[in-house]
Amino acid sequence: MVLGDGGIFKKSKNSGIKFKQSFQQKDFLFHLFTLFSLYTFMEMPGQRLDPKSHTINSFWFKTFSHYSFTLLWEIFYKNGKKVIPDNLIHNS
Numbered sequence: 001m002v003l004g005d006g007g008i009f010k011k012s013k014n015s016g017i018k019f020k021q022s023f024q025q026k027d028f029l030f031h032l033f034t035l036f037s038l039y040t041f042m043e044m045p046g047q048r049l050d051p052k053s054h055t056i057n058s059f060w061f062k063t064f065s066h067y068s069f070t071l072l073w074e075i076f077y078k079n080g081k082k083v084i085p086d087n088l089i090h091n092s
Contacts (some may be wrong), residue, residue: 007082008073014065015073020048022058029059039063 006019019036021029033045050076063069075085 008069008077009062010070010073010077011065013070014067015069016063016065017072018060018062019067020058020060025058026059029061033061036061036063039066 005021006017008015008017017036019029019032029045032043034086035045040061040063042061045059047056048058048060050057051056076082
């Protein structure tokens with residue numbers, strides 16, 4: 001998720017995670033919201049509307065900043081850009 005639709009944001013000294021999924025993946029996003037409910041102040045995921053049709057095209061939520069998420073930031077971000085760490089890929 002961190003390397004795809006989601007991302008980690010750095011806020012002060014700690015980081016948070018933003019999860020985002022298309023309308024078609026609504027059930028998955030709401031499942032993630034349940035798993036991370038203790039790490040967010042949101043009551044429900046937010047909705048993003050298509051500007052032309054005014055229909056929902058995606059759902060999202062953010063966690064609050066936490067030291068554990070900062071550890072993920074340090075793994076997946078270098079100089080503020082998403083990267084795939086060399087030790088994450090193993091070719092046999």
